[in-house]
Amino acid sequence: MRRPRQRSLDVLLQQIINGLSLGGIYALIALGYTMVYGIIELINFAHGDVYTLGTFFSLAVLTLLGVSGEVHGPALLGIVALTIAVAMLLCGLTGVIIERLAYRRLRNAPRLAPLITAIGMSFILQNIMQYWRGPSPVPFPQVIPNPTFHIGPVDIAAKQLLVIALAIAMMIVLQLFIFNTKLGKAMRATAQDRDAAQLMGININTTIALTFLIGSALAGAAGFVSGVYYGSTWFFNGFAAGLKAFTAAVLGGIGNLAGAMLGGFLIGLIESLTTQFISDQWSNVVVFSVLVLVLIFRPSGLLGESLPNKV
Amino acid sequence: MRFRFLAVLLAAALAACSSPSTTTTSSSGTSSSPSGDTIKIGVDLPVSGADASTGIPTQNGVLLAIEQANKNGFAGGKFKLAPVLLDDAVQGKHDPAAGAQNVKAFIADNDVLGMIGPFNSNVAKSEIPLTNDAGLVQISPSNTNDALTVGDGAKALRTSHPDVNAYFRVCTNDSNQGGALAQFARKKNYAKVFIIDDNETYGKGLADSFEAHFGKLGGTTLGHEHITANQQDFKALLTKAKASSPDFVFFGGTTSTGGGLLRRQMGDVGMAKVGYIGGDGISDAEFLSTAGSLANGTYFSVAAPDATKLASAREFLTAYQARFKQDVGAYSASAYAATNVLIAAIDKAITADGGKMPTRAEVLANVAATKDFASPIGPIGFNALGDSLNPALTLQEVQGGKVVTVDVISIKS
Secondary structure (H helix, E strand, O other), X not given: OOOHHHHHHHHHHHHHHHHHHHHHHHHHHHHXXXXXXXXXOOOOOOHHHHHHHHHHHHHHHHHHHOOXXXXXXXXXXXXXXXXXXHHHHHHHHHHHHHHHXXXXXXXXXXXXXXXXXXXXXXXXXXXXXXXXXXXXXXXXXXXXXXXXXXXXXXXXXXXXXXXXHHHHHHHHXXXXXXXXXXXXXXXXXXXXXXXXXXXXXXXXXXXXHHHHHHHHHHHHHHHHHXXXXXXXXXXXXXXXXXXXXXXXXXXHOOOOHHHHHHHHHHHHHHHHHHHHHOOHHHHXXXXXXXXXXXXXXXXXXXXXXXXXXXX | OHHHHHHHHHHHHHHHHOOOOOOOOOOOOOOOOOOOXXXXXXXXXXXXXXXXXXXXXXXXXXXXXXXXXXXXXXXXHOOEEEEEEEEOEEOOEEOXXXXXXXXXXXXXXXXXXXXXXXXXXXXXXXXXHHHHHHOOEEEEOOOOOHHHOOHHHHHHHOOOOOOOOOEEEOOOOHHHHHHHHHHHHHHOOOOEEEEEEOOOHHHHHHHHHHHHHHHHOOOXXXXXXXXXXXXXXXXXXXXXXXXXXXXXXXXXXXXXHOHHHHHHHHHHOOOOOOEEEEOHHHOOHHHHHHHHHHHOOEEEEEOOOXXXXXXXXXXHHHHHHHHHOOOOOOOHHHHHHHHHHHHHHHHHHHHHOOOOOOOHHHHHHHHHOOOOEOOOOOOEOEOOOOOEOOOEEEXXXXXXXXXXXXXXXXXXX
16 A cells, blocks of 8 residues: 555546646647647638547548457557548548638638638538537547556556647748748748738738648548547537637637647646646646636737747 | 538538437428327437437336327227427436427427426426426426425426426435435445535435435535546546545436546546445436446436336336337436326317316326326335325446346335
């Protein structure tokens, strides 16, 4: 029997792991939110639903491949890579279509107009998913073997590591893309001054479409991960997750990639620690109280609203 | 121009898609025959989303009763009975506001002489003031929250006519259900519980009742937590529960508010071997599919006798199988019984009126006077508060992915 103090420390560490893996999912969604906001200053409310769509696309791929349980060996890598790739591609295309249909024509309209179409798109996607897979939760096959690693007193499941690692990797890749490639440079230029960028020969439409492609593809990856992590999904899932992810983006400084990730992890941690030390029902209250406090003292979020280099 | 077309298309799609779950299939159709030939029965149940797996078999029970009455020449063939089926699930979950909206639709239709439903206690809370005001009789097959009929809470619901009761139920309440579950847990030698509820009328009421009874029987409650609406991640909460080393987790709530996901995630945090007990809110097929293999070993109650074990229900079971080609749900027989009570009350009112269309008040009076009415779930009668006089409870366990009845407890009132 461990001493009580030792035990409560173990629980604390365990809750930090829980919080980080929950936060990893928020972070993956928040990256897409923040990217779109960084470029065209639009809060894409349909983003949470694209994320759920990602889970459904992954499920469809797995069903097509005939996968219904754990896969081992090299086949696992192939199946996971293929599923993520297809989900990312389809979600990316969905994002591009959404931008084309709902946002492009309203790019110079008052800001309220694209906000309303964003909410409309969110409803449309939800109802398409409800029509497609029904309104009940749908089980998601446990593709990835889930050994639990015992590191000292703490248990970390493979799935939790996957979520955390993927969130960090995605952020690094995005950061590199935006700051080290020509397309990234075009995106930063578009964010800074759309008209000037156009005069410099940057195709604005393509650049913005690309932003939606990448942002939504990230949501597709997050969708796959959340399916594996929770083992089920349903059409309305994106609403709550999207709201939290949006909060994460604002907390970290909207438009700021590192901020989105920081915000995601932070919200996950706050939720799990509130559950442990106060009560589960208060976790949302504490999350949003922290948000309010942060915004009072740092109105542009923790890391500042550094839009892809608007400094 | 092309874009303008697209925009119109989009608007049309939006209009077509908007929330199909709130409005619904009314199988009554638009009868062209003059008002007076058809008597309508309002049916308000959650029949979409995660609640559909209990809602639809319950609705089927109502339909069967109405179809049989029509076939057997209801009221000497003078009147036809027609169900008005409305869904109170919004975005896949039972919703009090949608329930209230549905009841308003029933009240506005003069041909509706009574209603069956709702399924969930929080929906009932928003409906009782409306039916009380309109004097429309309402019989629920499955609401178990105590405060719907008993105590100051119930009085507060009867806003317009505090002395008149228009709400009846054929099942027992959560004091009895919580008590029976606590007794059962103690009999299994479970001593320490971690309680989680969904903070809804039903879930919290049941969890509180369970906690009180479990304490009286010598059990210890290690913690009592409430989850929030649309919550998906319970790992932090379960890690907390696990740290207190409970013998089992008690869940007060429904599958649609998290009962299935919670059980599934118990496996993720290493609590697969810890017991799991819930109320009738998780006694549905949805629970089995959401919780997956971890559903096995779960215990829950149903606030009705197990119809498949009753001699009085044999005829009903055969007819149900023949009509719907599926097994009965936990509350199919109760819904069938409730509907038959209502139909008999309407029939009696027609006879007393000499074949004329009866009023809602007459039907209500007849339902209230119901005594020893023969039904598949046993004789039905109501006390002055609308509670069933001799209800029963069933305790069930999931074994190998199938629901097995462990015990049937009859409740003395």
